Structure formats: structure tokens, C-alpha cells
Amino acid sequence: MNVSTGRPIDRKAPPETAAASSLTALADEPNGPRKVVVLGAGSWGTTFAKVLADAAREASAERTVHLWGRNREAMDRVRETGRNERYVPDIDLPREIQFTSDLGEALNGARLVVAAIPAQSLRAQLGAVAEFIDPDAVVLSLAKGLESATGLRMTEVIAQALGEHTGGGRDQWARRSCVLSGPNLAMEIAREEPTASVVAAPDLTTAAWVARCCAAPYFRPYTNTDVTGTEIGGLVKNVIALCVGICDGRGYGDNSKASVMTRGLAETTRLALALGGELTTLSGLSGMGDLVATCSSSLSRNHTAGRLLGSGLTMSQVQDAMTQTAEAIRSAPAVLALAQEHGVEMPITEAVVGVLRGDIPVDQLAPKLLGRDLKSEGNSA
Ligand SMILES: NC(=O)C1=CN([C@@H]2O[C@H](COP(=O)(O)OP(=O)(O)OC[C@H]3O[C@@H](n4cnc5c(N)ncnc54)[C@H](O)[C@@H]3O)[C@@H](O)[C@H]2O)C=CC1
Ligand SMILES: O=C(CO)COP(=O)(O)O
Numbered sequence: 001m002n003v004s005t006g007r008p009i010d011r012k013a014p015p016e017t018a019a020a021s022s023l024t025a026l027a028d029e030p031n032g033p034r035k036v037v038v039l040g041a042g043s044w045g046t047t048f049a050k051v052l053a054d055a056a057r058e059a060s061a062e063r064t065v066h067l068w069g070r071n072r073e074a075m076d077r078v079r080e081t082g083r084n085e086r087y088v089p090d091i092d093l094p095r096e097i098q099f100t101s102d103l104g105e106a107l108n109g110a111r112l113v114v115a116a117i118p119a120q121s122l123r124a125q126l127g128a129v130a131e132f133i134d135p136d137a138v139v140l141s142l143a144k145g146l147e148s149a150t151g152l153r154m155t156e157v158i159a160q161a162l163g164e165h166t167g168g169g170r171d172q173w174a175r176r177s178c179v180l181s182g183p184n185l186a187m188e189i190a191r192e193e194p195t196a197s198v199v200a201a202p203d204l205t206t207a208a209w210v211a212r213c214c215a216a217p218y219f220r221p222y223t224n225t226d227v228t229g230t231e232i233g234g235l236v237k238n239v240i241a242l243c244v245g246i247c248d249g250r251g252y253g254d255n256s257k258a259s260v261m262t263r264g265l266a267e268t269t270r271l272a273l274a275l276g277g278e279l280t281t282l283s284g285l286s287g288m289g290d291l292v293a294t295c296s297s298s299l300s301r302n303h304t305a306g307r308l309l310g311s312g313l314t315m316s317q318v319q320d321a322m323t324q325t326a327e328a329i330r331s332a333p334a335v336l337a338l339a340q341e342h343g344v345e346m347p348i349t350e351a352v353v354g355v356l357r358g359d360i361p362v363d364q365l366a367p368k369l370l371g372r373d374l375k376s377e378g379n380s381a
Contacts, residue, residue: 023136023138023175023205023206024136025111025112025138025176025209026206029111032056032059032061032209033110033112033213034062034064034109034111035063035066035110035111035112036052036063036064036066036111036114037068037106037107037113037114038052038065038067038114038116039106039113039115039117039129040115040116040117041069041071041074041075041078041087041099042087042116042118042325043087043186044116044184044186045067045069045114045116045117045142046067046078046087046088046093046186047088047091047186047187047190048114048186048214049067049093049097050094050097050189050190051214051219052114052213053065053093053094053096054216054218054219055212055213055214055215055219057096058217059212063213064096064098065096065097065098066097066099066100066110067097067098067099067100067106068101068102068103068106069099069100069101074086075099075100078093078099082095087324088187091190103129103132104132106132107129107132108132109134110137111134111136112137112138112140112213113129113134113137113140114139115141115142115143116142117143118143119144119146119154119157119235119327119330120145122141122143122147122158123147123161126158126161126162127165129162130161130165131165133162133166135168137176138176138177138178138201138209139158139162139173139176139177140178140180141154141155141158141177141178141179141180142179142180144181144235144237144238144327145235145238145327146331146334146338147334148330148331151334151337151341153227153228153232154179155174155177155178155227155231156174158173158177159171174202175202175203175206177227178199178200178201178202178206178207179199179201179227179230179234180198180199180210181198181230181231181233181285182195182196182197182198182234182285182286182289182290183195183285183290183292183293183294184290184293185293185294185297185299187299188299189218192217192218193218194218195218195219196219196221196222196285196289197220197222197286198221198222198224198230198284198286199214199221199222199223200224200225200226200227200229200231200281200286201223201225201227202225202227203225204223207223207224207225208223211223222285224278224281224284226277226278226280228272228275228276228277229272229277229278229281229282229286229287230277230286232268232271232277232282233268233272233286233290234286235335236264236267236268236271236272236335236349237268237294237295238302238326238327238328238331238332239264239302239331239332239349240264240265240268240291240294240349241300241306241328242302242303242306242328242329242352243264243348243351243352244257244260244264244295244303245302245303245304245305245306245307245309245310246306246309246310246352246355246365247306248303248306248307248310249307249308249309249310249311249312249362250310250311250362252366257295260295261292263347263348264291264348265287265288265291267339267344267345267346267349268282268287268291269282269287271339271344274339274342274343274344275338275342301322301324302327302328305318305326305329309355310362312362315356332349332352333353333356333357335349336350348369351368351369354368
């Protein structure tokens with residue numbers, strides 16, 4: 001079911017309104033792109049390449065899926081073994097995926113470009129991508145972070161960077177930049193455990209075109225047009241999951257964690273609404289759904305980073321212990337700055353930033369949050 005139109009997503013039929021779309025990629029390839037590429041061969045990029053390949057097979061679509069990683073030896077090993085043991089251990093990847101470390105080969109002719117690169121590295125990588133990217137490509141962001149130097153969301157970074165480097169203009173790339181977000185712990189999806197997600201694009205035709213590309217038997221993408229709300233839900237939940245992890249590390253139980261999650265969703269919603277996002281998005285898959293999954297799961301890297309901090313490790317010890325990206329560590333201060341710029345109160349985020357900066361000892365986090373003035377529960381309070 002399409003959450004915005006209330007109608008089912010047809011996995012095989014061309015989008016009804018593709019002809020009216022100003023996006024060339026969709027009009028030229030109404031049955032979906034013949035070539036898609038995933039940039040970034042970490043845990044989510046590798047898993048999403050599998051989703052795309054399984055989706056293409058399910059739809060009997062003529063489509064090749066390329067997975068690009070920057071490390072040539074690592075990609076050679078993945079090609080030889082059919083597995084990416086470092087990031088998705090014990091998972092046999094579909095034979096249809098073409099593994100490469102050559103950007104030109106990966107991007108040439110790809111009408112859907114999926115960016116699975118951590119938030120703080122995306123802009124630099126887009127600079128290298130620009131000379132190879134199809135000017136009509138649609139770009140899908142998988143990252144859940146804010147760029148710390150600018151406070152921009154990933155679709156904003158994509159539009160700005162590609163607009164600048166390709167000469168195509170920021171507005172043109174903004175129309176073709178979209179995001180996928182939801183309760184999507186990569187390892188569970190790699191094991192084909194049933195999961196839903198949401199694709200948000202500036203228009204529903206683009207969102208549905210992308211959703212059809214990644215609708216696999218175990219992966220169900222919904223659509224919406226609230227790009228801002230979808231991105232804010234996904235990136236702020238990492239900060240809240242880090243706080244819930246701290247609760248675990250301190251040995252607190254379910255009441256504490258449920259309190260942080262609920263009040264965390266309230267402050268996430270305040271920020272999203274202030275930036276133009278929609279309430280329904282925050283109660284949906286990319287809001288509450290992702291918050292529940294990430295805050296409850298030991299698979300979450302943000303939750304893990306928080307748990308280690310809560311158990312007494314220093315920030316540098318935590319960073320040494322993490323082998324994968326925990327976006328909240330770099331994004332949390334940018335979230336707080338964005339909230340302050342828009343006059344939005346985010347006490348949990350503020351407290352987490354205090355802990356990350358070493359200004360608040362981890363055992364003072366709860367007293368600081370609980371000691372604030374009493375107030376009404378309403379979102380605007
Ligand atoms: N792993 C998960 O369960 C999910 C992750 N995400 C988001 O996806 C994004 C990527 O995360 P993961 O794949 O999990 O991270 P990861 O830590 O597993 O892998 C990151 C990958 O990006 C590569 N990379 C880093 N900088 C790069 C650069 N400048 N150019 C090219 N490649 C670069 C690394 O070599 C590595 O292969 C993050 O924003 C994360 O929040 C979203 C949903 C689920
Ligand atoms: O975004 C995620 C699940 O939806 C993954 O969370 P972590 O990045 O904390 O592992």
C-alpha cells in the first residue's frame with residue numbers, strides 16, 4: 001500500500017504519471033532503470049545492493065546492480081567470495097551484483113545512484129562522482145546524519161554538491177534527490193527478515209519509481225513526499241538511541257528507556273515540524289518505527305556507542321572500539337545547532353552533546369534531564 005495515496009504499489013506496471021514527470025530518467029525508463037549503482041560497500045550499502053538485486057529478480061526486470069567500494073582489494077575479495085564478510089558476515093550475496101572499485105564503470109549509464117556513504121564523507125565523495133554521473137540520474141540517500149560543518153541534511157548536500165560540481169544547478173538535483181529511511185538494521189535485512197521502509201522524494205512519481213526498484217519479497221518500501229521529516233526522523237533517532245544505550249550501560253531498566261524514547265520522539269517531532277516536516281511522517285516508519293528498532297537493538301552502532309559510554313568508557317575509548325559508523329557522534333552537535341537556530345528545545349540531544357563533549361559526566365545525565373522545570377507533555381511545551 002502506498003501510504004500517501006492509499007493505493008497499492010504495483011511492482012511491475014509503469015508509473016501512471018511518468019510521462020508527465022519532468023524527470024528524464026523516469027520518462028525514459030518507465031519500467032525502472034536498466035542499471036543502478038550503490039556507492040559505499042559497508043553494511044547498509046552491501047545489504048541494499050542485495051535488496052535491489054532480489055527486487056529486480058522478483059519483478060523480472062532487466063536491470064544490473066553495481067556495488068562500488070573505494071577499497072580495490074576489499075572489492076576483489078567480495079567478487080571472488082560472493083560475500084562481504086567484514087560488514088555482512090555469513091551472507092551469500094546475489095550473483096547478479098557486479099562488484100567494483102572503479103567509479104566510472106560503476107556510474108556509467110546508471111539512472112539510479114544510491115549513496116550509502118557516511119554523512120561526513122558524502123560531500124567529498126560526490127565531488128569525485130560528479131564527472132561520471134548521468135545528468136538525468138535520480139540519487140537516493142541511505143545515510144542518517146547531518147553534515148557537521150554545514151548542518152545540512154543529506155539530500156541538501158547531494159543537491160548542493162552535484163549542482164556545484166556538475167554545473168546542473170542545485171534545484172535540478174534537489175528535484176532528483178530522495179531518501180530511504182525506516183527501521184532498517186542492515187544485518188536483519190541481509191538475513192531476509194521481513195522489513196518495511198519509506199522512500200521520500202519531492203514528488204510521488206519519483207518515490208514510487210524508486211520504491212518499485214527496491215520492493216523485494218522481504219523488503220516493503222512505502223512512499224511519501226516529506227523528504228525533510230523522513231530525514232530528520234532517521235538522523236535524530238541515532239542521537240536518542242545513543243542516549244538509550246547510555247541507559248543500558250548505566251544498568252537502567254525499561255521505564256528509563258521508554259521515557260527517553262518517548263520524549264526523544266517528542267523533540268524529534270518538534271524539530272521536524274519547525275523545518276517543514278509532517279507529523280504523520282514522525283509517527284511512521286522513519287520516525288517511531290526506526291526509533292523503536294534502533295533503541296531496542298544490540299545491532300545498532302549508535303546504541304552500542306551509548307552503552308559503552310554509559311558503562312564508563314571515555315569518548316576516545318568508545319571511538320577506538322567502534323569498527324562501523326555511529327552517525328550520532330558527529331551529527332548530535334549539528335542537530336543541536338540546527339535546533340537552536342530554529343528556536344526548538346531538544347533537552348535529550350543537548351544532554352547527549354554535553355556527554356559527548358565531556359562537559360557532563362555520564363552519571364549526571366539523568367539528574368540533568370530529570371531536574372528541569374516541570375512542564376506540560378504537549379509537543380510544543
Ligand atoms: N547499517 C545499518 O543498519 C544502517 C545504516 N544506515 C546509514 O547508512 C550510512 C552508511 O552506514 P553503514 O553502511 O552502516 O556504515 P559502515 O560503517 O558499515 O560502512 C561505511 C562504508 O562507507 C565507506 N566509506 C567511508 N567513507 C567513504 C568515502 N569517503 N568514500 C567512499 N566510501 C566511504 C567505508 O569504507 C565503508 O565501506 C550511515 O549514514 C548509516 O547511518 C541506515 C540504515 C541502516
Ligand atoms: O539506522 C539504523 C536502523 O534503521 C541503523 O542504526 P545504527 O546506525 O545505529 O546501527
